[in-house]
Amino acid sequence: MIGPDDAQVARRWRLVLGPAADDALGRPAGEEARLDHALGFLDEDGGGARSAGLGASGLMTSTEWINEVQSLFPRSVADRLVERAVEQHGIDDLVLDPEALAAVTPSQALLTAILRNRSLMSPAVLGAARTVVAKVVGELMERLAEPVRTPFAGVRDPRRPSRHRVAANFDPRATIRANLRNVDPATGQLVIRTPLFSSRVRRQADRWQVIVAVDQSGSMAGSVIHSAITAAIFHGLGTLRAHLVAFDTEVVDLTDQLADPVEVLLGVQLGGGTDIGRAVRYCASLVTEPRRAIVVVVSDFFEGGDPVVLRSAVRGLAESGATVLALAALDEDGRVGVDENEARELARLGAHVGAMTPDQLAQWVAEVVDGVRPSGPPQAAP
Structure with a gap:
């Protein structure tokens, strides 16, 4: 006899396996049917029997599909599903619809789709796309700026002390030598009372x-x-x-x-x-x-x-x-x-x-x- 827990497991497996498992596990109904329909577009063929049929000739537009996914899943999961759909199937009508662009979380996959279809965009769509591009570019600039700039910050010169007290200029060896007498008698640990910093010699990159x-x-x-x-x-x-x-x-x-x-x-x-x-x-x-x-x-x-x-x-x-x-x-x-x-x-x-x-x-x-x-x-x- 199948218990309620077994039935729940079977329903979950059916959502994973798709229509091919209907005979063994049964067809989903109610909320699970909506889940199955929304997940259908992510099938490998992008348009099989389970597909949600995105596009003008299908059952849902990209905007409708995004709204459906966001209503069925937590935001983090919905964002990943949309990003995967963009990566695997393009969803070109998504980036040509200002309402859809406003509804989806900006991502690098979405930026790629925008660049691929930019020449097809009307002025209104291009305005919405620009907002997405600016958001993704801002995130990338924030993430990459420091690691790209760091090699050009110059090299520390321990012979030239600096009053510019920033972590990048901290001189650990000089600091330890200068504080060797500062030992906590109770713990035996070195106490740093005078941190020392070095100047930097700027790289000669000007020319x-x-x-x-x-x-x-x-x-x-x-x-x-x-x-x-x-x-x-x-x-x-x-x-x-x-x-x-x-x-x-x-x-x-x-x-x-x-x-x-x-x-x-x-x-x-x-x-x-x-x-x-x-x-x-x-x-x-x-x-x-x-x-x-x-x-x-x-x-x-x-x-x-x-x-x-x-x-x-x-x-x-x-x-x-x-x-x-x-x-x-x-x-x-x-x-x-x-x-x-x-x-x-x-x-x-x-x-x-x-x-x-x-x-x-x-x-x-x-x-x-x-x-x-x-x-x-x-x-x-x-």
Whole structure:
């Protein structure tokens, strides 16, 4: 005999397994039927028998589905379901509906969908989308600003004491030596009565150029977002001449917008072909002092243009004394998806090849500026 607990477990398994389990576990009813209907869109095929059928031809619009999910689940769960729907199925009508944009929690997945569909947006939708973009960019800037800036803060000089009492300047060794006589007789522990701080020697980055060129193809969405944020932070340092170039088969120089990363991202358009060689040649034209220039090319290196042009441009930059960094990814995961044959060829021609997170890129750039030429970035391609 099946008890109430067993029946509850069976109902939960039915929600997990979907319609394929109807014969064994029964069809859901009432509130559970609503749950099943809302979860249907997240099936792998995005439109099977269980699908909620989002879109103009289905049973619910994106806005209706979001409202349904938010009424059925706690906010944290609902936000994750919407983000997953955006990641897996696009839900393009969501980012073209100002009411839907206002209802959903901003996320990087939603930002990617906005960038993918920006050219289709009416002025009213673009206004709502701008609010979402600003929210996500603000969160990313807040999270990444300190780790990206830190390598350029300078190095502590223990020979030069400082009255600037901040944690980054704290000198633990000097502090311990200065307080060795201050021991609590009851506990035997050292008592710090006079904390000491060191000055910092600013890195000599004033004359260095960092040119970031990022591939706008659809698979590079995460790297496009993080390239824009990282370049904006570089620009804000005031000690580097930062440039940002976005490319597909055309090249768009976004440098003059770096003070406003929201405008930068609204200026890119994901998708389209790829002509990496053309972009690298453009970057080479921006270089003023090759030995004080770092050209960062972010792409999967599946070249849609002439690979001979790409290789010639990379070789020319390397031979001129510029530092060339070819990144298969620039995001917080540093995940790699790259044409390994092309990556090996670029490495042979003098480029450093790999994948990085934004803070790793900042550390790498700072080491180059300090005259330390890294042997290769993290996760270097074979």
